[in-house]
Amino acid sequence: MxxxxxxxxxxxxxxxxxxxxxxxxxxxxxxxxxxxxxxxxxxxxxxxxxxxxxxxxxxxxxxxxxxxxxxxxxxxxxxxxxxxxxxxxxxxxxxxxxxxxxxxxxxxxxxxxxxxxSVAPEQRAVSPALVEAALTSLGWAAAELDPELPPALAYAGAWHLVLAVASRARLDELSYDFASLKALMLRENLTTLQLVWRESATCFHVRDPFPVGGVIEDPATGAAAAALGGYLRDAGLIEAPARLTLRQGEAMGRPSRLEVEVPATGGIVVSGTAVSLQAP
CATH class of the missing domain: 3.10.310.10 (Diaminopimelate Epimerase; Chain A, domain 1)
Structure with a gap:
């Protein structure tokens, strides 16, 4: 066509x-x-x-x-x-x-x-069993998570499992079992995992495994950024309205900057630029 x-x-x-x-x-x-x-x-x-x-x-x-x-x-x-x-x-x-x-x-x-x-964001509680299975596939320990940003299922057009870690070093060392994580995500209808380290109140570093799409990791994930913004607002973890910056792709050598505007109600605004690429 x-x-x-x-x-x-x-x-x-x-x-x-x-x-x-x-x-x-x-x-x-x-x-x-x-x-x-x-x-x-x-x-x-x-x-x-x-x-x-x-x-x-x-x-x-x-x-x-x-x-x-x-x-x-x-x-x-x-x-x-x-x-x-x-x-x-x-x-x-x-x-x-x-x-x-x-x-x-x-x-x-x-x-x-x-x-x-985005469409209106939603959140759901995540079962301890799902968190444990995801951590096993990631090779992470529960003690490495950030207790101030509890795990959640977050949606703004697609569902993501949000897992926040307490140190950037843990996020930077991402290496996971592709097959087991893909099977888990397909079973749970997850598009990506939104893995987070909070640098400050307005700056977050994120990484997004995407095995269900046949991709090891996304260097920038706008849908997950919107879902994260909705989760932070609706869980009372930020005071809306707020403006956040998400830094992604740095560990992959493809740095990305996602600007997220979180209004008091409604959809989440995700903005950025784009540049043309040559066909391989």
Whole structure:
């Protein structure tokens, strides 16, 4: 099916940083098998597929190399930057599988910035058994967790298990059992693990294993950033409104910077830049 494929890295201004994403735009969405095949050929953690605009809204679907993903933040930011380049600044309404996500796009000092507003975040209590299984796959000990940021299941378009550690050294030494963690996440319907170390009240370092997408680790995860912001607000761990910075991808050599705005109520705003990549 005819369409144009763009390749960008989100949450960075450096092609060597951020999280690569594909953005496919066409006159109609391909069928599921074709989208999955295109995503596998692109080889990035996600590719966003955008159909034409109808009544001010574009349908978008997200695919990893292995499966459809309900929502993807970094591919949404990449899509917003592409739409800004093609059509100018403004707010673009995207109809995702989990609800409408508006993306505001503007040009600042020559760079395109995109800010998405997530669907309403949710949280669920996490069972001790799930935490224990995740820690086993990660090779972590319960005593290494940060007691001030308790484990939780967090959602802002996709479900993530949030685990916060008390030291950056523990986060930096991430090495996990891919097969066992993937099986656990598939069973529990988790998209990523949002692994966190809190540097300060407004700065968090995060890492996101993504084995269910066939990817060892994401260097920038906008959906998990939104979920984390919702969790921190609704658990009373920050005072909203608040602005947070998430630093991700540094241990991978692809540093990313995600800006998160947490309003008193409603969806979480995740913003960043994106830069074009050359096809491999």
């Amino acid at each position: 005819p369409g144009t494929l763009y390749r960008l890295a989100s949450f960075t201004q450096d092609p060597e940083g951020g999280n690569p994403a594909g953005v496919w735009i066409g006159d109609a969405l391909p069928d599921a098998a074709t989208m999955r095949n295109i995503a596998a050929e692109v080889g990035y953690s996600e590719t966003a597929f955008l159909g034409p605009e109808h009544d001010g809204v574009r349908t978008v679907r997200y695919y990893s190399p292995e499966a459809e993903v309900s929502f993807c933040g970094h591919a949404t930011v990449a899509a917003g930057v592409v739409l800004g380049r093609l059509n100018g600044a403004g707010t673009y309404r995207l109809a995702t599988a989990v609800g409408e996500v508006p993306v505001s796009v503007e040009r600042v000092d020559g760079d395109w910035h995109a800010a998405l507003v």
